[in-house]
Amino acid sequence: MDILSIFGVIIGFAAILGGNYLEGGTLAALVNVPAAVIVIGGTTGAAMLQTPLSGLKLAISRLRWVFSPPNLAFNKGVDKVVRWAIAARKEGLLGLESIAETEVDFFARKGLQLLVDGSEPESIRSIMEVESMLLEQRDLDASRFYESMGGYSPTIGIIGAVMGLIQVMSNLSDPAMLGSGIAIAFVATIYGVGFANLLLLPIASKLRNLARREADFRDLIIEGIISIAEGENPRAIELKLNGFLHR
Template sequence: MDILSIIGVILAFVAILGGNHLEGGHVAALLNGPAAMIVIGGTLAAAFIQTPLPVFKRSLSILSWIFVPPRNRHREGIGQVINWSTTARKDGLLGLEAIAELEPDAFARKGLQLLADGCEPEALRSILEVDLLTRENRDMAAAKVFESMGGYSPTIGIIGAVMGLIHVMGNLADPALLGGGIAVAFVATIYGVALANLFLLPVANKLKSVVLQESSYREMLLEGLTSISEGENPRSIELKLEGFLD
């Protein structure tokens, strides 16, 4: 569980609602259905138009990383690589075949299978780099969905504000109808800016950092597997991979 994300969400609500209360405002003044419909609906519509369906599905599947990110496996991964290296030195590369069959991580399993098949170091690196870059690009594209929505949201809020002002201008002769239009105008702007800066853009940046962490882990495995293929001793491999630790 990412405690900073939880604190951030709570602090965002406290800051907005607390500031509104200190200024003498009421929570009800910030609740406006038409404004929410314009901003949320318009932002989602823009995201749907620009995003392929598989990318959008992936963005939803990794959204949980904000609060429950994948754990940092670098140190554990170094231990695994050292065990693989030791096995390869004792039993040969074919000894890794049984380990590959039991390996739950698809990237590591593929690398171990390539080692067991006697793949040359250059070919091994090339094949695994394709996997690494493909997954990183896919997850980065998913994270950028939220970044793009963070760019659209304030503009959609301005559209809502203009629509509210149009409503106001059309009812200048009837003061009783002015309040609703003015409320939509100002609240839509708040919704657009707040949604972008307190949720969408922070979410995008957090997801990008998690994606880079996962890519760093796979890059570490790649270096370890390549080193095993080149016949390096376990101690040298361990010292090399420790450079990936924070």
């Protein structure tokens, strides 16, 4: 669980609500169902229009990463690669076959299988780098869904504000209707800008950073696999991969 993300959401909304209270406002003044329907529905619909079904499913599944990111322990990754190198030095590359069969990470398992099959180092690098690039692009596409929502949300909020003002102008003769129209106008703008800057854009940025971190971890695996294929000493491999610990 990412405590920092949870505190970030709490602090962000607490600052807005607290500032509203200090200015003499009430929570009820910020609750407006029509404005929420306009902003949330319009923003979601616009983002869905530009996203294929597979991309939408991925974006929804990646949302959990914001509060429960993948556990990428780079130091454990280095230790694992060093164990592979030691096994390869003692038993040869074929000795990695049993390790490959029990490896839970499919990317690492693919690299180990290429080693066992006797592929050339450059061939292994080419295959794994293409795989890593495609995985990173897929994860970045998930972040772009929320980034696009963050771009649409303020504009949809303005649309809601204009709709509220239209209601106000069409009911100038009825003072009882003016209040609801003005409320929709201003609250829709708050919702649009608030959702974009407190939730949607930070979520997109968080997923983008996690995608890059996952790519860095795959780079560690690639360098380790190539080093084993080239017959490097396990200690030398460890020293090389320790550079990834500072990322």
